[in-house]
Amino acid sequence: MTEAVEYDVVVLGGGPAGENVVDRTRAAGLSTALVEAELIGGECSYWACVPSKALLRPALARADARRVPGLAPAVQGRLDAPAVLAHRDWWTGHWKDDGQVDWLASIGAHVYRGHGRLYGEKKITVTSPEGDHHVLVARHAVVLATGSRAVLPDLPGVPAARPWTSREATSSQHVPGRLAIVGGSVVAVEMATAWQALGARVTLLVRGPQLLPRMEPFAGELVADGLREAGVAIRTGVTVEALVRDGSTGPVTVVLQGGEMIGADEVLFATGRAPRTEDIGLDTVGLAPAAWLPVDESCRVDGTDWLYAVGDANHRALMTHQGKYQARIAGAAIAARAAGTAPDTTPWGAHAATADHAARPQVVFTDPEAASVGLTLAEAERAGHRARAVDHDLGAVTGAGLYAHGYRGKARMVVDLDREVVLGATFVGPGTGELLHSATVAVAGEVPLARLWHAVPAFPTVSEVWLRLLEAYRDGSG
Amino acid sequence: MTEAVEYDVVVLGGGPAGENVVDRTRAAGLSTALVEAELIGGECSYWACVPSKALLRPALARADARRVPGLAPAVQGRLDAPAVLAHRDWWTGHWKDDGQVDWLASIGAHVYRGHGRLYGEKKITVTSPEGDHHVLVARHAVVLATGSRAVLPDLPGVPAARPWTSREATSSQHVPGRLAIVGGSVVAVEMATAWQALGARVTLLVRGPQLLPRMEPFAGELVADGLREAGVAIRTGVTVEALVRDGSTGPVTVVLQGGEMIGADEVLFATGRAPRTEDIGLDTVGLAPAAWLPVDESCRVDGTDWLYAVGDANHRALMTHQGKYQARIAGAAIAARAAGTAPDTTPWGAHAATADHAARPQVVFTDPEAASVGLTLAEAERAGHRARAVDHDLGAVTGAGLYAHGYRGKARMVVDLDREVVLGATFVGPGTGELLHSATVAVAGEVPLARLWHAVPAFPTVSEVWLRLLEAYRDGSG
Numbered sequence A, B: 001m002t003e004a005v006e007y008d009v010v011v012l013g014g015g016p017a018g019e020n021v022v023d024r025t026r027a028a029g030l031s032t033a034l035v036e037a038e039l040i041g042g043e044c045s046y047w048a049c050v051p052s053k054a055l056l057r058p059a060l061a062r063a064d065a066r067r068v069p070g071l072a073p074a075v076q077g078r079l080d081a082p083a084v085l086a087h088r089d090w091w092t093g094h095w096k097d098d099g100q101v102d103w104l105a106s107i108g109a110h111v112y113r114g115h116g117r118l119y120g121e122k123k124i125t126v127t128s129p130e131g132d133h134h135v136l137v138a139r140h141a142v143v144l145a146t147g148s149r150a151v152l153p154d155l156p157g158v159p160a161a162r163p164w165t166s167r168e169a170t171s172s173q174h175v176p177g178r179l180a181i182v183g184g185s186v187v188a189v190e191m192a193t194a195w196q197a198l199g200a201r202v203t204l205l206v207r208g209p210q211l212l213p214r215m216e217p218f219a220g221e222l223v224a225d226g227l228r229e230a231g232v233a234i235r236t237g238v239t240v241e242a243l244v245r246d247g248s249t250g251p252v253t254v255v256l257q258g259g260e261m262i263g264a265d266e267v268l269f270a271t272g273r274a275p276r277t278e279d280i281g282l283d284t285v286g287l288a289p290a291a292w293l294p295v296d297e298s299c300r301v302d303g304t305d306w307l308y309a310v311g312d313a314n315h316r317a318l319m320t321h322q323g324k325y326q327a328r329i330a331g332a333a334i335a336a337r338a339a340g341t342a343p344d345t346t347p348w349g350a351h352a353a354t355a356d357h358a359a360r361p362q363v364v365f366t367d368p369e370a371a372s373v374g375l376t377l378a379e380a381e382r383a384g385h386r387a388r389a390v391d392h393d394l395g396a397v398t399g400a401g402l403y404a405h406g407y408r409g410k411a412r413m414v415v416d417l418d419r420e421v422v423l424g425a426t427f428v429g430p431g432t433g434e435l436l437h438s439a440t441v442a443v444a445g446e447v448p449l450a451r452l453w454h455a456v457p458a459f460p461t462v463s464e465v466w467l468r469l470l471e472a473y474r475d476g477s478g
Helices: A015-028 A041-048 A051-067 A081-091 A096-108 A166-171 A186-197 A217-230 A320-338 A377-382 A397-404 A436-444 A460-477 B018-027 B042-047 B047-067 B081-091 B097-106 B168-171 B186-197 B218-228 B322-336 B377-382 B398-403 B436-444 B462-475
Strands: A004-012 A032-035 A110-113 A116-117 A123-127 A134-145 A148-150 A176-184 A202-205 A233-236 A240-245 A252-256 A259-264 A266-269 A272-276 A307-309 A363-364 A370-374 A386-393 A409-414 A421-428 B003-010 B032-036 B110-113 B115-118 B124-127 B135-146 B147-148 B180-181 B201-207 B233-236 B241-243 B252-256 B261-264 B265-268 B274-275 B307-308 B361-364 B372-373 B388-392 B411-414 B420-430
Touching: A004 A015, A004 A123, A004 B307, A015 A032, A015 A134, A015 B274, A032 B361, A041 A409, A041 B168, A041 B274, A051 A166, A051 A186, A051 B047, A051 B398, A096 A110, A134 A320, A148 A307, A166 A186, A166 B420, A176 A186, A176 A252, A186 A202, A186 A217, A186 A363, A202 A259, A217 A233, A217 A370, A217 A409, A252 A266, A259 B372, A266 A421, A307 A320, A307 B032, A320 B388, A363 A436, A363 B436, A370 A436, A377 A386, A377 A421, A377 B265, A386 B398, A397 B047, A409 A460, A421 A460, A436 B361, A436 B411, A460 B097, A460 B436, B003 B018, B018 B042, B018 B097, B018 B322, B042 B168, B047 B081, B047 B168, B047 B186, B097 B110, B097 B274, B097 B388, B135 B322, B147 B322, B168 B186, B168 B265, B180 B186, B180 B252, B186 B218, B186 B361, B201 B261, B218 B411, B218 B420, B233 B377, B252 B265, B261 B274, B307 B361, B361 B436, B372 B436, B377 B411, B377 B420, B388 B462, B398 B462, B411 B462, B420 B436, B420 B462
Parallel strands: A004 A032, A004 A134, A032 A110, A134 A307, A176 A202, A176 A266, A202 A233, B003 B032, B003 B135, B032 B110, B135 B307, B180 B201, B180 B265, B201 B233
Antiparallel strands: A116 A123, A123 A134, A148 A272, A240 A252, A252 A259, A363 A370, A370 A421, A386 A409, A409 A421, B115 B124, B124 B135, B147 B274, B241 B252, B252 B261, B361 B372, B372 B420, B388 B411, B411 B420
């Protein structure tokens, strides 16, 4: 052990959330150290959002082009898979993090490469890959931004079959002939979209009755329709009982409950995430290891006044943009408290991550895209709101029909009947990924419906659906 | 003359604005007649927004596809022009208005086919194409929704050369070999985009120094770059002095000031609009004919208590969506006044078309798209706001780069420094057409910047530029 080095703030985990805490605390003039054992930039940059979107965008652009008369015949063929994979490699920086490291240096943050562990209040040890040790002491705050990992189920044959998780699915250098995907949530449907478009024959094995179960029910239905039309086989209500890999590189057999067997070249499990908190010394500060970390609205861990958790680790909203949002809020809260100022943790205050539960956006980059923000109708009712949902067929919107011939999609707005504000919105259809932010502003801004009538959608765009939703609410239809 | 027929409301002009007045007054239980001499559905449905977008969308989808590795080689060729033109014909209903007429009948409106003219307060005559006459009397209100027409300049050779206006440019059944377009505003750049993509060699002849002069300056610059890359020749600072058509179907020569001659097969003038108010009897109620009609915030013509003007005719905002917005507001104001209720014409009230001057959106469907809402920096300063603009390079936004390889674009947010709300926003780049509504909600909703920090953009989408703009404002950069 070397002598302890003091910082105002020590951050464990250099993904987007951790990086943003560093940014905000450095901007406040605090000294900050970042500890990371893998690549700076985290899951998002190398094994999630960025490579997955790089794989998906060609599939979506092709789908859009196929719906345009005069262009459709040119784009009936397969994607050039090697070109797409090479482009994906470029976006991940070929899994090198030089750019991120340079940026951290430029803002005066100190990076420790290695595994960080708490060993008591405000104290961290770092073990480098070379076996060196550092001891860090945080004057004001330690921030845990260690993220999450894919969970593999404890089933016979799973370790030996070396199934894909989200990491392999976003970084694979080859297109499997047959890809079986276990799961029905975002990773499952996005990777089914990408790999089917790249030439794999994808089978989706879903335990429940529907896809995208956390969104409005029509999202999963429309995405399932799109996947089927792309050639994906979807099996709902099935449970995987075992895998059998034929040798070390041969095909793998997925054994379903009931005995049915499905052949595949690769199997992707997209069945859940677990916190990466099992080996970061939580027990040395009285917290349970391997658990998600409950936090308050400023992202401070319950029962502490110095420990924060941002990003997936706190389990509030497992999405990069929400992790970054939490990081901005936590960074500002740490700075305020370090300066002896009371943070503003009232709803929508500068130090409250209110959007995590009230205005969390998500875009699923499938064909059709599925985009939602805020509460579904079911969530609104569970939360005790007097709520009403109004729906509109996106295919009946002129701007949508002009965007894509034969446009199919649907929109829903969930309204708080007492305050007449939008609690949530869901848009499913081509091109809705950029439309979503209009709803995010409306929900987070708590803009009254009476005022939204003055937010005129440009004609002819897909966004004219806003007018149709307001009309449906006004007229009691939809 | 037959006996006069009484209605609560008589609307002159059956474009989108007129139709929406009918819809709103009928919904309020008023009896309403609509007078239209041409096609119900108006300019927008047959010779503007709808056919132009049908022509443009294939060009934009192809441009998007060309920026996607793995798909680009498939879409290097020309568009299938006959397929695009046929699709455009389908969208205009082959220039038949049966669907619109059916809808008006379904809501109980009475349609008079013919030319309507005022002949005193609340009185209208209609002359049908067959020469029949009707006399209508409006109990409560007459609404002028007669729209605008393209202006042809009074230059030598113009009538004989039969140049295109927006009508021919959106309805032509053939692709000219060489198309000269006079003008630099929306119609000019959109039609240059469409016809160049369909195979014409387009030359843009612009009197001023830049394109899209009513938008932030970078919009015209980026659109000019895109047009040049598509092969359009752009000449700025040139003035057309005459046209010479060789025979009745031969090529046409455009004579520029200074004597230079430019050969073309067709010439499109996109140089301005004039109100269609010269022959609607304005003189019989003490108003000047052939002029735009000044109105108050409820769209009631200045100096009257019974005459309204909506859509292009009032010159507030010459766009279909604003005309429809005005129509909703005027329709509600007419209904309120007919019921003896005072309308709410305070800013953003139910009977004030506040968005016309504070939150008017526009999307220019070029490659790149140019989308803006609210005030430009120059407009904000002219209006006396203490304003600041922050800019961000859209190409530096991860979601934009993933949307299109080599993405080029720019975003600007204009902030009211006193109230810390967004006065205007401009986005120029592929895929920004649907992003615009986020800014429209922010501007019309007067959402404070402090709250916009909680409107988290989904990663990785183009909308992440919102975060960058907020950061630039916070940090005093951009």
